Amino acid sequence: MARKPADQSVNKQDILLAAADVLQRNGYEATTMKDIAAEVNLTAASLYHHFRNKDTLLLAVLEAGLEQIIGQIEPIVHSRLSSADKLRQMITAHIVSLTQNTAVAAAMIFEMKSLVGGRSELDRNGDTAAHEEFVARQQAVIARRDQFEELFRQVVREGIERGEFRPVDVGIFTKTFLGAHNWVGLWYRPSGRLKGHEIAELMADTFLRALRP
Amino acid sequence: MARKPADQSVNKQDILLAAADVLQRNGYEATTMKDIAAEVNLTAASLYHHFRNKDTLLLAVLEAGLEQIIGQIEPIVHSRLSSADKLRQMITAHIVSLTQNTAVAAAMIFEMKSLVGGRSELDRNGDTAAHEEFVARQQAVIARRDQFEELFRQVVREGIERGEFRPVDVGIFTKTFLGAHNWVGLWYRPSGRLKGHEIAELMADTFLRALRP
DNA sequence: AAAATAATCTAACGCACATTTGATTATCGA
DNA sequence: TCGATAATCAAATGTGCGTTAGATTATTTT
Numbered sequence: 001m002a003r004k005p006a007d008q009s010v011n012k013q014d015i016l017l018a019a020a021d022v023l024q025r026n027g028y029e030a031t032t033m034k035d036i037a038a039e040v041n042l043t044a045a046s047l048y049h050h051f052r053n054k055d056t057l058l059l060a061v062l063e064a065g066l067e068q069i070i071g072q073i074e075p076i077v078h079s080r081l082s083s084a085d086k087l088r089q090m091i092t093a094h095i096v097s098l099t100q101n102t103a104v105a106a107a108m109i110f111e112m113k114s115l116v117g118g119r120s121e122l123d124r125n126g127d128t129a130a131h132e133e134f135v136a137r138q139q140a141v142i143a144r145r146d147q148f149e150e151l152f153r154q155v156v157r158e159g160i161e162r163g164e165f166r167p168v169d170v171g172i173f174t175k176t177f178l179g180a181h182n183w184v185g186l187w188y189r190p191s192g193r194l195k196g197h198e199i200a201e202l203m204a205d206t207f208l209r210a211l212r213p
Numbered sequence: 214m215a216r217k218p219a220d221q222s223v224n225k226q227d228i229l230l231a232a233a234d235v236l237q238r239n240g241y242e243a244t245t246m247k248d249i250a251a252e253v254n255l256t257a258a259s260l261y262h263h264f265r266n267k268d269t270l271l272l273a274v275l276e277a278g279l280e281q282i283i284g285q286i287e288p289i290v291h292s293r294l295s296s297a298d299k300l301r302q303m304i305t306a307h308i309v310s311l312t313q314n315t316a317v318a319a320a321m322i323f324e325m326k327s328l329v330g331g332r333s334e335l336d337r338n339g340d341t342a343a344h345e346e347f348v349a350r351q352q353a354v355i356a357r358r359d360q361f362e363e364l365f366r367q368v369v370r371e372g373i374e375r376g377e378f379r380p381v382d383v384g385i386f387t388k389t390f391l392g393a394h395n396w397v398g399l400w401y402r403p404s405g406r407l408k409g410h411e412i413a414e415l416m417a418d419t420f421l422r423a424l425r426p
Numbered sequence: 427a428a429a430a431t432a433a434t435c436t437a438a439c440g441c442a443c444a445t446t447t448g449a450t451t452a453t454c455g456a
Numbered sequence: 457t458c459g460a461t462a463a464t465c466a467a468a469t470g471t472g473c474g475t476t477a478g479a480t481t482a483t484t485t486t
Contacts, residue, residue, distance in 0.1 A: 009433055009482080027327065029242025032473060044474080046434050054474065110323060113399070114240065172407070172415045179396025180389045186326070187388060194385065202385045210423040222452085222463055245443060257444080259464050267444065 010040045012050050012060070020061050020103035028058055028111045052130065058111055059137055065104035066144050069097050070151070077151050083159030084208055090152060091177065091207065092200040098185040099196030105185030112145065149174060156211075165211040177207045223253045225263050225273070233274050233316040241271055241324045265343065271324055272350055278317035279357050282310050283364070290364050296372030297421055303365060304390065304420065305413040311398040312409030318398035325358060362391060369424075378424040390420045 018039035022031045033044040033054055051057040072093045076086050098105040153174045159165035180203060188196065231252035235244045246257040246267055264270040285306045289299050311318040366387045372378035393416060401409065 027240065027242060027323075029240060030327075033475085034473080042433090043435060045436080045476085048475070049433060114243075168419070169407075169415050172412060173419065175396065175400060176393045176416055176419055179394070180392040183388065183392025183395060194382075199385060202382050203389055206381070206386065206389055206423045207419075209425075210419045212422075246445085247443080255463090256465060258446085258466080261445070262463060 010042060010050075014040050015047065015050055015057070016061050016064050017103070019057055020065070020101070020107050023058070023061065023111065024103040024106040028107075028114055055134065058107075058114075059134070059141065061104065061107050062111065062141050063137070063144075065101070065108050066141060066148065068101075068104070069094065070144070070148050072097060073148070073151055077155060083155055083162055083164045084211075086155050087152075087159065087211075088204045088208060090155065091181070091204040092197065094181050095184055095200035095203060096196045098181060099188045099190075099199065102185055102188055105182075109182050109185060112141075149178060152178065159211065163213065166213040168211065173211075177203070180207075223255060223263075227253050228260065228263055228270070229274050229277050230316070232270055233278070233314070233320050236271070236274065236324065237316040237319040241320075241327060268347065271320075271327075272347070272354065274317065274320055275324065275354050276350070276357075278314075278321050279354060279361065281314075281317070282307065283357070283361050285310060286361070286364050290368055296368055296375055296377045297424075299368050300365075300372065300424075301417045301421060303368065304394070304417040305410065307394050308397055308413035308416060309409045311394060312401045312403075312412065315398055315401055318395075322395050322398060325354075362387060365391065372424065376426065379426040381424065386424075390416070393420075 015036065019031075019036045022035045022039055025031075026035065033047055036057070037044045037047050047057070051060065073090050076089045076093065079086065081089070153170050156165065156168070156170050156174055160167050160170070184199060184203075188199070194202075228249065232244075232249045235248045235252055238244075239248070246260055249270070250257045250260050260270070264273065286303050289302045289306065292299065294302070366383050369378065369381070369383050369387055373380050373383070397412060397416075401412070407415075
């Protein structure tokens with residue numbers, strides 16, 4: 001089979017998107033390096049030029065997805081809007097983002113837990129130096145996920161203090177709507193009855209109503 | 214190693230519970246037959262006396278979990294309560310059930326999708342007879358999951374017709390609170406600040422408020 | 427243009443895992 | 457009590473997958 005001569009080389013970003021795609025379809029364990037490589041017209045071996053190993057690749061997918069969404073949410077928190085307006089915009093941004101990249105969304109939902117409790121491949125081999133760096137990045141992602149959640153909690157708390165919202169259990173209420181959001185990433189289909197922003201609006205209505213004093 | 218002579222034999226139910234437990238911790242692909250077997254003090258080979266293969270075992274876990282929760286919800290739907298009371302009881306029953314058996318809950322959330330899109334091991338081997346039976350059971354589980362969701366939709370619709378609830382998009386609203394519920398199964402810890410029934414109450418409050426005309 | 431580095435490939439390795447085989451022990455119905 | 461069936465095991469099989477080694481080609485630097 002003749003090699004395509006000018007098939008220009010692939011970068012990490014391409015691989016991350018492809019990986020998210022395959023991950024969404026198959027889940028981490030069922031996703032092979034070959035699957036991911038095929039998606040970008042490479043061989044499995046070539047991926048190791050870009051990523052140390054499979055676990056690191058997954059981690060990079062999660063990191064990228066997390067930073068992307070936090071980048072969208074954070075400015076809203078620190079704006080001068082009313083708490084209600086903030087929350088509405090945050091909810092919308094989150095859901096729209098999830099529906100626009102369901103691949104990354106699903107990867108984050110399904111694979112995040114493998115960071116918390118899961119045994120990773122590296123656990124048994126002896127490269128402790130690389131392993132420790134990996135564990136550190138792993139914990140950083142978990143911490144970042146918590147910070148993300150805290151952004152929402154902050155706004156709910158603020159709204160209660162300002163008297164815009166009724167007093168609710170901030171932790172539970174936040175987990176309630178974040179759960180609803182994440183779930184969207186699992187059932188949303190671009191071909192469905194409603195678009196992402198329409199779903200977002202309906203859900204924002206629901207939760208802002210539930211917060212009315 | 215001397216065999217324990219009177220270690221009485223294990224039944225399918227035991228295996229299903231053990232499997233759900235391991236599944237929760239590791240996810241389907243990362244769960245080995247040996248892991249499950251160890252949980253009930255058997256060897257991997259022995260599991261094949263009870264289940265045709267690994268896929269069938271997963272399927273049985275999902276079937277059992279689904280029937281369990283439907284059995285709890287269905288009577289409420291057909292009772293004489295107000296729609297609001299029905300919904301409150303259904304929400305509570307669902308969440309309490311999820312928190313009482315987080316193993317099965319997580320398995321259902323994470324592994325259900327492998328029924329929809331995933332490639333199962335059997336896909337490539339040639340036993341078409343067994344394979345077709347498997348596919349049939351697989352589709353039955355998916356259909357049953359949809360029926361479960363329809364029970365909730367039904368009550369929301371009924372409440373709107375009776376004027377108890379404001380008119381909402383029934384499909385989206387239902388997916389909203391079911392998403393919130395399922396999420397509970399992923400973060401709930403028995404050692405946490407609130408018990409299952411307390412969480413259930415708070416969430417029911419949220420959604421019933423959002424439905425007020 | 428030479429040297430250095432980046433990107434990719436083919437081929438091979440080793441291992442963990444699902445599954446099969448065939449034997450062994452327990453239980454139960456007649 | 458005996459034959460049948462259920463439940464279990466140890467051992468072997470085959471395969472798919474992550475990963476490595478080493479060579480080859482492309483690109484960038486000097």
